[in-house]
Amino acid sequence: MSDAPERPLRADAARNRAKLLDAATEVFTTRGVGVPTEEIARAAGVGVGTLFRHFPTKEALLEAVMVRRLETITARTAQLAAEAEPAEAFFACFRLVVDQSAGKNEFVRALAAAGVDVHASLQESTTAMRTQLAGLLSGAQRTGAVRPDLGLPELLALLVGTGATMEQLPADPSARERIYEVVFDGLRPH
Amino acid sequence: MSDAPERPLRADAARNRAKLLDAATEVFTTRGVGVPTEEIARAAGVGVGTLFRHFPTKEALLEAVMVRRLETITARTAQLAAEAEPAEAFFACFRLVVDQSAGKNEFVRALAAAGVDVHASLQESTTAMRTQLAGLLSGAQRTGAVRPDLGLPELLALLVGTGATMEQLPADPSARERIYEVVFDGLRPH
DNA sequence: CTAGAATCGGACTGGCGACTCCGTTTCAAA
DNA sequence: TTTGAAACGGAGTCGCCAGTCCGATTCTAG
Numbered sequence A, B: 001m002s003d004a005p006e007r008p009l010r011a012d013a014a015r016n017r018a019k020l021l022d023a024a025t026e027v028f029t030t031r032g033v034g035v036p037t038e039e040i041a042r043a044a045g046v047g048v049g050t051l052f053r054h055f056p057t058k059e060a061l062l063e064a065v066m067v068r069r070l071e072t073i074t075a076r077t078a079q080l081a082a083e084a085e086p087a088e089a090f091f092a093c094f095r096l097v098v099d100q101s102a103g104k105n106e107f108v109r110a111l112a113a114a115g116v117d118v119h120a121s122l123q124e125s126t127t128a129m130r131t132q133l134a135g136l137l138s139g140a141q142r143t144g145a146v147r148p149d150l151g152l153p154e155l156l157a158l159l160v161g162t163g164a165t166m167e168q169l170p171a172d173p174s175a176r177e178r179i180y181e182v183v184f185d186g187l188r189p190h
Numbered sequence C: 001c002t003a004g005a006a007t008c009g010g011a012c013t014g015g016c017g018a019c020t021c022c023g024t025t026t027c028a029a030a
Numbered sequence D: 001t002t003t004g005a006a007a008c009g010g011a012g013t014c015g016c017c018a019g020t021c022c023g024a025t026t027c028t029a030g
Helices: A011-031 A037-042 A048-054 A059-082 A086-100 A103-113 A121-142 A152-168 A173-187 B011-031 B037-044 B048-054 B058-083 B086-100 B105-115 B119-142 B150-169 B171-186
Strands: none
Touching: A011 A037, A011 A048, A011 A059, A037 A048, A037 A059, A048 B011, A059 A103, A059 A121, A086 A121, A086 A152, A086 A173, A103 A152, A121 A152, A121 B037, A152 A173, A152 B150, A152 B171, A173 B150, A173 B171, B011 B037, B011 B048, B011 B058, B037 B048, B058 B086, B058 B105, B086 B105, B086 B119, B086 B150, B086 B171, B105 B150, B119 B150, B150 B171
């Protein structure tokens, strides 16, 4: 489209960029998106100047983190979808997304609150994810494992909501499991 | 305990306090807790000075709003619990709480993030609510309408999570209804 | 009606945090 | 090695917002 010329980054620049992304992922997920940029820079072992040279805006950094996460999840989802039969794959992916989305709801909120209609790069990644999920859903419905009246919007909402449910729970694995039982039972027909 | 003397508020002061609470409830729920205090004061038709005289801190205002909401919900819950039989009351209250909690998750987060171990007044209200819900839950379990392995923590988490689910949904009443079907189905035994 | 106490309003302050600027350092092409 | 372009770091700027202060206003007791 438009990103044609792009000279390759200098070695140190590429290294710093990667360190920033890692640090930002870590800090944002554990301490929330409110953490000052300077702390992220410090965690990455670089100066704020460097941070803002790579990501012109705090929001841009947030977006980059989201994109990477989404891509990871989408890839694993695709793998699962290919390996297992529809119903099994569907429920496995549901777990995967919920488990991986700890704290991510807050990201989405932060981005949305920033007035952005989700920038191009993010748009792209979310679309890929949605496509995956839509396929999984209709596959599972075709085999009768999931009630047929659910659409993609409901599935998406349930994924986010189940993530929120898990965040509220004390770190008790058996309670988590019970929540999954409730939701999965509800997803099955009748 | 300690709030003994409390002279009654002057007429205008009481009026302004009420206007502030109403405005804050409205603004916080529709535009989020990040809205500057000045806007809340303007929405209430008073100056910031007045706002801070009634609520020494933005956080205190947030808390007051929460308390009022919780008390309202708790009262309605109690009423429902008294009028209907256990199972019916349980599910009706579940709906009530979820419907009324639009945007409230964000409040709780904001308070928790402020480092407060939830101040005394809020503590009290939440305890009342929890007691209500605990009663409702065990009642519904006794009649066999709800799976017996669920505890209060799971119920609380599911209430918050279902609220989050609803917030993600496009404003489509039938989709909302489908979500309730999923969750309620999952809550029932087997 | 009047005084003075309670309240009000909004200009002002202080601190915080996103982002900029530029002298210094590091890389890599020749 | 040399050299200039690329990248770095972090002190400094700027705007925003919670919370303060005090002269002006509005209640209400007598």
